[in-house]
Amino acid sequence: MAEFLWYWLRWPSVEAALSNSWAWPLCETLHFIxxxxxxxxxxxxxxxxxxxxxxxxxxPLRRLLPWAVVGFVLCVITGLAFVLGIGANLRGxxxxxxxxxxxxxxxxxxxxxxxxxxxxxxxLTGMSRTVELLGPGEDAPLLAKVIAGVSLTLWIGVVWxxxxxxxxxxxxTGL
Amino acid sequence: xxxxxxxxxxGYAEWVRNPGLFPYTVFLSLHAIxxxxxxxxxxxxxxRILGVARSLPLAPMAGFFRLxxxxxxxxxxxxxxxxxxxxxxxxxxxIFYVKLGSIALxxxxxxxxxxxxxxxxxxxxKAKILAGTSLAFWSLAIxxxxxxxxxxxxxxxxxxxxxxxxxxxxxxWLGGRSIVARSLDWAEPSGEHV
Numbered sequence: 001m002a003e004f005l006w007y008w009l010r011w012p013s014v015e016a017a018l019s020n021s022w023a024w025p026l027c028e029t030l031h032f033i034x035x036x037x038x039x040x041x042x043x044x045x046x047x048x049x050x051x052x053x054x055x056x057x058x059x060p061l062r063r064l065l066p067w068a069v070v071g072f073v074l075c076v077i078t079g080l081a082f083v084l085g086i087g088a089n090l091r092g093x094x095x096x097x098x099x100x101x102x103x104x105x106x107x108x109x110x111x112x113x114x115x116x117x118x119x120x121x122x123x124l125t126g127m128s129r130t131v132e133l134l135g136p137g138e139d140a141p142l143l144a145k146v147i148a149g150v151s152l153t154l155w156i157g158v159v160w161x162x163x164x165x166x167x168x169x170x171x172x173t174g175l
Numbered sequence: 176x177x178x179x180x181x182x183x184x185x186g187y188a189e190w191v192r193n194p195g196l197f198p199y200t201v202f203l204s205l206h207a208i209x210x211x212x213x214x215x216x217x218x219x220x221x222x223r224i225l226g227v228a229r230s231l232p233l234a235p236m237a238g239f240f241r242l243x244x245x246x247x248x249x250x251x252x253x254x255x256x257x258x259x260x261x262x263x264x265x266x267x268x269x270i271f272y273v274k275l276g277s278i279a280l281x282x283x284x285x286x287x288x289x290x291x292x293x294x295x296x297x298x299x300x301k302a303k304i305l306a307g308t309s310l311a312f313w314s315l316a317i318x319x320x321x322x323x324x325x326x327x328x329x330x331x332x333x334x335x336x337x338x339x340x341x342x343x344x345x346x347x348w349l350g351g352r353s354i355v356a357r358s359l360d361w362a363e364p365s366g367e368h369v
Contacts, residue, residue: 022332029321029337032210033314039208040215044239053238056231063228063360064219070359071215136235156208163204167196 002096009095011084018081018088027078034078035162037071039155049131049140049148058134090169104168108161115154122147179262188259199260205253213246214313217285221306224288224298228360233297240289247282265323270330274319281312 018024041064048056083105086093098105122128127144134140140148182188191199216239223231258265265271284305291302318337322330348355355361 020332020336021329022336025321025325025329025333026336026340029318029333032207032317032321033214035207036211036214036313036317037218038215039211040213040217041219043212044216044219044242047239047242052242053235055235055238060228060231063231064223066359067219067222067227156211159207159211160204163207164196164200167200 002100005099006094006096009084009099011095014081014085015087018085024085024089027081030074031078031082034071034074035159038068038075039071039159041065041068041071042155043152046148046152049144050152051139051145054139055136057136057138058131058140062132098169101170102165102168104161104164108158108165111154111158111161115151115158118147118150118154122151176263176267179266182259182262185259188262191256191260199257202253202256206250206257209246209249209253210317211246213243213250214317216243216246217281217288218310218313220288220292221309224291224302224306226298226361230360233292237289237293240285240292243285268323270319270322274316274323277312277316277319281309281316284309284312 018027044053045061045065045068047053048058048061082089083095083098086095086098122144125143125147127141127147131140131144191202193199220233220236220239222228223233223236288302288305288309291297291299291305296302314337318334322333325333
């Protein structure tokens with residue numbers, strides 16, 4: 001397994017692409033723009049369900065969510081670039097070493113995964129359809145509020161842990 | 176200058192700089208969270224004014240402006256707490272003032288947009304210009320904030336790459352407008368209802 005990952009996580013082309021002077025800071029900027037779109041817009045939706053800006057009906061607010069997905073995609077692409085192209089920033093460091101030793105990266109990915117499960121729960125419990133019907137001023141059911149609160153907490157946790165990733169680089173990875 | 180050097184050498188700056196995770200990374204993380212709470216919802220309102228999600232009424236969105244100001248103050252405070260650590264580097268670097276200036280202008284525009292949103296015509300031509308300017312200043316603030324850590328050469332090449340990327344996306348946008356516009360609920364050029 002380790003050998004398999006050691007082989008498949010090595011992407012010399014990504015590393016070469018990120019070795020341009022502008023590529024790494026550009027990806028960082030796009031990662032921040034992506035996180036603002038993702039966490040900002042998902043956060044608005046969660047907070048509306050929890051009771052903020054109740055004058056906004058839920059169904060039309062949902063029309064903004066594709067932009068959170070745009071933010072998510074931006075973050076996944078640039079995030080993959082950081083890991084697969086780590087060698088461009090830390091010469092000679094292998095992505096596999098980062099993936100298996102960086103506790104904050106692992107925790108962050110776990111939180112993203114949990115946010116995904118929470119989203120699944122939002123659909124499977126029928127809350128997704130229930131809140132769709134909420135008009136201006138209407139309160140969401142308790143279960144929807146709990147799911148929204150979990151979502152907000154997890155995404156803020158993702159940002160928190162993400163900012164810690166550079167501190168999770170161990171001596172083996174060159175720091 | 177003496178003041179900045181003094182600031183960098185205060186016991187406080189030493190404390191923040193300490194090699195552990197606390198308090199430096201705590202302030203950094205708060206700075207990223209505040210950014211998300213401020214820029215994300217502000218960009219969403221900007222895009223709504225520009226024609227996205229047109230079934231969403233703008234007036235009740237006023238309830239989210241408080242969230243944006245919470246984000247703003249989280250970042251003002253965490254930024255001030257971080258500043259003494261590298262007072263000389265930051266306050267003698269023009270790009271730091273580009274960042275501060277962009278934020279100041281974007282914050283003024285946010286107040287003006289809040290006024291437009293509660294007016295009778297929240298998606299007027301004036302509101303659209305404000306919304307577009309707001310998106311531009313927030314992008315510049317994030318870009319300049321990131322580039323503080325880099326050399327002048329890298330800064331210029333990155334700004335160039337960012338501008339080219341924006342232009343390419345704009346062209347792709349105009350090309351595939353109808354398909355993309357439909358999936359992202361962007362207003363057709365014709366009928367707009369508020």
